Amino acid sequence: MPGHIEHLYVHIPFCPAKCDYCAFVTHIGSLKLVEPYLAALCREAELRHRQRSGGPFKTLYFGGGTPSMLAPEQLWSLIQHVEAVMGLSSSCEITVECHPATVSLPKLLGCRNAGVNRLSFGAESLDDGELAALGRTHRSADVARAVDQARAAGFTDIALDLMYGIPQQTLESWRNTLERVIQMEVTHLSLYPLSIEPKTVFAKRKWRFGLDVPEDESVVAMYELACGVLRDAGYEHYEVANWAKPGHRCLHNLAYWRNAEFHGLGTGAHAYLHPYRTENDTHTGSYIKRVLAGMDPVTVSEQVDVHTRAEETMMLGLRLLRDGPDLGAVERDLGRHPLEQLKDEIGPLIDAGLISLTADRLVLRETAVPVANEVWERLLLSRLPARGSTFATPVM
Ligand code: SF4
Known part of the structure; x- marks a missing residue:
């Protein structure tokens, strides 16, 4: 008997520029595809609901890409459609990933009015030299401004992503970044060691010229420094790469780590409806064409037997440092x-x-x-x- 689906991921693939380390499914440049893409997302929501009803969802996560490139009205329409077709619980955690350089106070007020109650900013670092080395288009002042604007717009759940082990980074510059984000009083932090993924600018640069990144021992020292500094600042280290102030864990990501089922909409979106894990078409243009032509955009489907599910439940659950x-x-x-x-x-x-x-x-x-x-x-x-x-x- 299939269980109830309580979580929905929506992928927004548009980005202002490609970061040098990024291996995500993104669409850079022309925004002409945004409106047809949003229409396709609405159609896919209807398709998924017909295939296996989900909702009312307890979590809705807009990831990317850069979802904050959408206008608040576009986000509002999308949330309204999802609510009408699939349902959202009254306490649904609705997260939007944001690029710090793409937000403003009016935009964040619009997001709040659309029902968004959690923002996750891709800060990555608060050192401008490191941000430039990553190929990011924002600077540390953009992060500080974005967090202030989020608070002014009424958000109390504000998350930041940071990276460590990045070119030019030292233990001291990492400490400075951590101390500054603590002063910002954000409620959630995700800290990721830089990973050089195939086909990225970093991978090509490393292959051609070598890449001057900190040694493994320094990366471990950065992790250990973060554990100590964040513990002293009152953050709970609840997942291998995630820290939260009490009551501010990310419920959507917790569902992944607990191996719960979830729906996924959009280019390259993954979904897990037991016994199938699926992945949508990773090309935005063909995703739109398929969906608007009434076709299913799933291009990869893998059947998960109960032994594999047991393995996944163990592996994902072992990421949870408090719960297991x-x-x-x-x-x-x-x-x-x-x-x-x-x-x-x-x-x-x-x-x-x-x-x-x-x-x-x-x-x-x-x-x-x-x-x-x-x-x-x-x-x-x-x-x-x-x-x-x-x-x-x-x-x-
Ligand atoms: S903003 Fe995020 S998703 Fe977009 S290119 Fe940069 S790292 Fe990738």
């Missing part, structure tokens, strides 16, 4: 309690200080995050049936 995986859900899929199945592995990992086990809760320790991939491998691949996982995201 839902061991009961894993047991239901495996037919055996995972702690029993993994008993020979758990002892040495506890002795090595990499995981902890209290009552029925298994969690990765904060100090083990830099070696999380090895821990996950020990806990999963050696004990559970070896099957491919679609969500094996590296941490460092």
